Amino acid sequence: MIQNWLIALGAGAASALLVATVSTGSPLALPLFYLAPLPVLIVGLGWTHVSALVAASAAAVAIGVFFGLELLTAYVAGVGLPAYVLAYLALMAREPQPGAPLEWFPVGRIVLASGILGCLAVAALIPLVAGSVEGYQAALRALFQAMFEETPGAGGADVERMIDLLVLIMPPAAAVVTMVTQIGNLWLAAHAARLSGRLMRPWPDLAAISVPRPVAVVLVGAFIAANLAGGFVGLLSQLLASTLVMVFAFIGLAVIHWITRGAAGRALVIATVWIAALALGWPFAILALLGLAETLFGVRYRFRRGGPPGRPPAANDI
Numbered sequence: 001m002i003q004n005w006l007i008a009l010g011a012g013a014a015s016a017l018l019v020a021t022v023s024t025g026s027p028l029a030l031p032l033f034y035l036a037p038l039p040v041l042i043v044g045l046g047w048t049h050v051s052a053l054v055a056a057s058a059a060a061v062a063i064g065v066f067f068g069l070e071l072l073t074a075y076v077a078g079v080g081l082p083a084y085v086l087a088y089l090a091l092m093a094r095e096p097q098p099g100a101p102l103e104w105f106p107v108g109r110i111v112l113a114s115g116i117l118g119c120l121a122v123a124a125l126i127p128l129v130a131g132s133v134e135g136y137q138a139a140l141r142a143l144f145q146a147m148f149e150e151t152p153g154a155g156g157a158d159v160e161r162m163i164d165l166l167v168l169i170m171p172p173a174a175a176v177v178t179m180v181t182q183i184g185n186l187w188l189a190a191h192a193a194r195l196s197g198r199l200m201r202p203w204p205d206l207a208a209i210s211v212p213r214p215v216a217v218v219l220v221g222a223f224i225a226a227n228l229a230g231g232f233v234g235l236l237s238q239l240l241a242s243t244l245v246m247v248f249a250f251i252g253l254a255v256i257h258w259i260t261r262g263a264a265g266r267a268l269v270i271a272t273v274w275i276a277a278l279a280l281g282w283p284f285a286i287l288a289l290l291g292l293a294e295t296l297f298g299v300r301y302r303f304r305r306g307g308p309p310g311r312p313p314a315a316n317d318i
Helices: 002-024 029-034 037-046 049-067 069-090 107-129 133-149 157-195 214-228 231-259 266-280 283-297
Strands: none
Touching: 002 029, 002 037, 002 049, 002 069, 029 157, 037 049, 037 069, 037 157, 049 069, 069 107, 069 157, 107 133, 107 157, 107 231, 133 157, 133 231, 157 231, 214 231, 214 283, 231 266, 231 283, 266 283
């Protein structure tokens, strides 16, 4: 027990140090900050969710003591709390009946939870910048204007339009980045725990992830509210819509993995899709449409290569 506590505290210290690199101004500070959930998730998946809670709490205390309330709030909302929740959900299981195999919390719903957590993380940080949405947007505008003023030759109507666009897309983009980094860290932590033999749940078939159909209705409602509502409700709807689009994009990627099983050139197809999506961005919208079609109509199980839902994953699947 003492050993588990020490490991959890060490993970918390590692997470806090990764966040502390932001204060150095180093070019590596941002990627290291994005890796801050990783130690918390590793101890969560390799030991218990309580260890993840201890690690996140220890890191939060250290950050609060040395760096103040603002960075503490950013850590709790964007790193520590989401990492703990995802570790908790990943280890959640139930026994349908005595002696039956455990049913683990579906990975698709973990992805959905990460989207909601990414939305809430950005919403929770808005009061640190301003007391209203209008003040928040004004602060972003001032920030971007200062950045463009330092750029030689920048000015005019084109720059103003660019600033307007950045102010509009920055909050949803921040929510999506928070979500994706949490999912990426969860995947890395699960691999690390599996390689060490400490992963506390069976490795899931990631190509079979799904979400309930009502999530599609929530997405439509979020888009409508984002266009009709103003103030904080409108901004929150924008954040939710953007993260739900990414949830369906992940399902679209899972469909690609599923339908290419056993196909010649599968690795090349998957690599091309991933690289194009990450490099260009807009392919995620197409993948989201594919994920939406899968959720509503069940696309993947119509392909014989995927097999029935209970088929074991291919050895080269990821």
